[in-house]
Amino acid sequence: xxxFLFNEKIKEKIQANLLRxxxxxxRDLPWRKTKDPYAIWISEVMLQxxxxxxxxxxxxxxxxxxxxxxxxAKAPLSKVLKVWEGLGYYSRARNLHxxxxxxxxxxxxxxxxxxxxxxxxxxxxxxxxxxxxxxAFNKKAPILDGNVKRVLSxxxxxxxxxxxxxxxxxxxxxxxxxxxxxxxxTFNQALMDLGxxxxxxxxxxxxxxxxxxxxxxxxxxxxxxxxxxxxRKRIPHFFGIAAIIQKNEKVLLIQRPxxxxxxxxxxxxxxxxxxxxxxxxxxxxxxxxEEFGIEVIVKNDLGPFSQAYSHFRLTLQVFSCEYLHGxxxxxxxxxxxxxxxPMSRIHRELSRVI
DNA sequence: AATCCGGGGAC
DNA sequence: GTCCCAGGATT
Numbered sequence: 001x002x003x004f005l006f007n008e009k010i011k012e013k014i015q016a017n018l019l020r021x022x023x024x025x026x027r028d029l030p031w032r033k034t035k036d037p038y039a040i041w042i043s044e045v046m047l048q049x050x051x052x053x054x055x056x057x058x059x060x061x062x063x064x065x066x067x068x069x070x071x072x073a074k075a076p077l078s079k080v081l082k083v084w085e086g087l088g089y090y091s092r093a094r095n096l097h098x099x100x101x102x103x104x105x106x107x108x109x110x111x112x113x114x115x116x117x118x119x120x121x122x123x124x125x126x127x128x129x130x131x132x133x134x135x136a137f138n139k140k141a142p143i144l145d146g147n148v149k150r151v152l153s154x155x156x157x158x159x160x161x162x163x164x165x166x167x168x169x170x171x172x173x174x175x176x177x178x179x180x181x182x183x184x185x186t187f188n189q190a191l192m193d194l195g196x197x198x199x200x201x202x203x204x205x206x207x208x209x210x211x212x213x214x215x216x217x218x219x220x221x222x223x224x225x226x227x228x229x230x231x232r233k234r235i236p237h238f239f240g241i242a243a244i245i246q247k248n249e250k251v252l253l254i255q256r257p258x259x260x261x262x263x264x265x266x267x268x269x270x271x272x273x274x275x276x277x278x279x280x281x282x283x284x285x286x287x288x289x290e291e292f293g294i295e296v297i298v299k300n301d302l303g304p305f306s307q308a309y310s311h312f313r314l315t316l317q318v319f320s321c322e323y324l325h326g327x328x329x330x331x332x333x334x335x336x337x338x339x340x341x342p343m344s345r346i347h348r349e350l351s352r353v354i
Numbered sequence: 355a356a357t358c359c360g361g362g363g364a365c
Numbered sequence: 366g367t368c369c370c371a372g373g374a375t376t
Contacts, residue, residue, distance in 0.1 A: 363369090
């Protein structure tokens with residue numbers, strides 16, 4: 001297949017218009033105040049599938065606690081997960097932690113500035129590597145995040161059907177080919193800002209776009225149609241029961257396995273149940289006895305707690321329980337220290353109602 | 355090529 | 366409620 005190339009004049013116009021626009025309109029973001037590759041790496045990982053406004057407080061806090069690569073590499077994973085708590089996609093925190101140790105050991109603590117080295121770090125894919133190379137090192141490396149995909153797709157009127165047939169290689173090529181010499185850092189950030197501020201998914205503000213006259217999506221009259229159509233499957237709704245088991249001033253927590261869903265996070269004992277199950281408190285007491293070997297009295301129904309995940313919805317019916325006797329797995333945690341343990345959102349909410 | 359992996363902002 | 370976010374890893 002012939003590589004896609006803009007006419008040289010068009011390309012220069014795109015570059016000039018975008019850079020001019022960026023100079024006046026760029027967002028003021030905390031990670032733009034630094035050129036520290038470590039800090040930029042942190043920001044890029046946090047920004048994976050996560051909106052800028054959500055990331056900002058996490059980024060500030062993370063860098064206060066782990067100001068440099070060594071401090072991150074030397075920290076226990078549980079502490080990293082704790083700082084990450086609430087941000088989601090916790091494998092990012094695990095990968096970041098592991099990658100920081102690789103960088104410390106194999107690269108003398110310096111974030112590598114070669115694509116092949118970056119791609120070997122867990123949690124760094126092509127787009128994050130491109131962002132680090134361009135933003136931290138001003139190298140001519142392409143990025144292709146959600147914003148840039150949309151901007152470039154509209155720019156060349158790359159339809160969803162074409163995207164399905166041809167994949168995204170074309171968009172990568174264009175992203176690469178557009179970068180002007182010497183200003184990769186600025187240009188890539190300009191592409192992202194355009195995508196988030198002007199070339200938005202549903203109602204792009206074409207009238208304010210510096211690329212309007214050069215944009216084939218605008219020319220087509222239907223710039224909204226170039227966002228990938230997602231046939232969202234109906235997500236299942238799961239139900240469960242959870243127990244806050246108190247013994248003196250402590251409660252029973254279990255830690256999830258280190259990999260997979262919410263890996264490494266702590267939670268209150270909980271079990272899936274059917275949608276229409278009854279006698280939940282009896283069910284819960286039996287479960288606790290079977291799995292933990294602990295006898296309890298189920299006391300209060302603390303009500304339902306719900307959380308929507310990407311692929312399912314969960315509603316937990318929560319009961320407070322009084323410990324009687326027995327011993328098993330799990331860990332008794334002082335209620336005062338619950339805040340120190342990384343938890344997913346719904347379990348953090350439970351910890352607040354004790 | 356599909357699917358898993360969180361949580362939240364915007365509408 | 367829906368859509369989507371500065372994606373990566375796994376299968």
